[in-house]
């Protein structure tokens with residue numbers, strides 16, 4: 084897991100295609116790291132007071148929430164540049180980071196979410212801001228609003244969650260996407276859907292390019308998600324061809340970062356939580372299956388670039404560094420040990436890596452070919468997996484310390 088470049092990344096985002104998405108990393112960090120953890124990383128941080136405030140009192144076992152009157156400064160955009168942006172699934176892991184960025188950039192953001200896997204706390208630091216609105220709504224039902232851009236992310240993304248109610252996942256993918264496309268058609272908004280590498284299934288081509296049609300079991304346990312996203316893409320291009328809706332399709336590969344639901348069963352959160360709690364790390368199968376992991380800030384960069392570019396074809400967004408799951412488990416264990424030591428709280432003994440049964444239809448290999456994103460968006464990941472995992476370990480470490488986990 085040699086990192087590409089391990090210096091501190093101070094700014095994320097780009098100014099391209101008439102849309103400036105740049106933001107300081109320390110400002111973004113102040114929105115998800117608690118003040119104490121943030122101070123460790125940035126002693127001069129002026130932004131600490133913006134993070135959500137909850138204080139745990141050990142003696143009474145109570146938690147005190149403070150309503151924030153103070154919002155992080157957002158850019159002042161002229162009316163001609165300020166967009167009305169709808170983010171469905173905006174209270175989820177990826178959505179909340181996208182919302183942070185769009186808000187800091189000075190846009191008007193409406194989050195639509197049914198809180199199935201997302202949580203109000205991921206965006207609570209914006210509630211009350213005049214540019215922000217949070218709506219509890221299920222995309223399966225029609226929705227009326229006037230907007231310029233729609234980022235359609237609403238859909239559970241982790242295998243345990245999307246398999247929990249397979250029929251609902253299919254309805255969300257089909258009916259939910261249909262409704263949001265109907266909304267885009269009526270308002271003439273540009274529409275971006277967060278599709279997935281799962282449209283390639285258990286791929287027979289490696290790495291996966293956008294013109295590969297995939298290898299999906301349409302009746303297996305992953306079908307509700309894989310086929311749901313495939314039909315969502317078909318609908319998207321149907322509305323583009325028939326109704327002239329401006330569409331963008333992001334095929335997202337495994338992504339991780341702070342605010343990932345710690346109990347949603349995905350591999351990065353599972354491994355970090357297990358290692359931090361001193362529990363056995365669970366590798367499914369022999370761990371020879373591979374994945375490529377991208378850090379969430381890189382994905383947000385890519386989504387914003389894609390939305391504002393002219394690229395109508397599907398675009399893979401992912402990191403090209405490929406790991407076997409066993410290698411990844413070992414790397415996460417090392418990083419957790421390093422952070423524990425830094426905090427003066429080393430684990431008594433190394434955690435074990437154990438093996439469990441591999442789930443049915445688990446893809447054997449996955450790595451994006453990101454040539455198209457490089458050529459048409461001039462996008463490529465800037466966070467190494469190691470840098471990203473370290474950020475996420477610090478985030479969960481503080482959450483555990485503050486009894487939020």
Ligand code: NAD
Nearest residue numbers: 172174175176177197198199200201221222237238240338
């Ligand atoms: P997440 O589960 O954290 O977020 C999904 C959000 O959608 C949640 O807030 C959830 O409450 C909401 N939602 C689900 N069903 C809904 C419905 N019917 N109506 C309204 N809201 C609903 O997952 P995430 O990782 O943030 O994923 C976001 C999007 O990105 C998803 O579309 C997912 O398919 C896609 N994606 C994510 C990854 C990844 O690795 N994180 C990879 C590929 C694709």
Ligand code: UDP
Nearest residue numbers: 224225226227228261262263265266268269
């Ligand atoms: N829709 C929506 N909001 C809108 C416009 C449409 O939720 O602002 C829904 C609408 O209820 C329908 C779907 O989007 O179920 C598709 O709309 P479209 O106009 O394409 O189809 P039609 O209503 O003609 O069947």
Ligand code: UDP
Nearest residue numbers: 242348349350351353365366367372408445
């Ligand atoms: N995995 C694992 N241990 C876990 C969770 C997942 O070994 O505790 C494996 C899983 O079998 C898969 C890979 O890690 O091969 C990625 O799993 P995840 O659910 O994160 O995403 P996806 O399978 O959708 O890529």
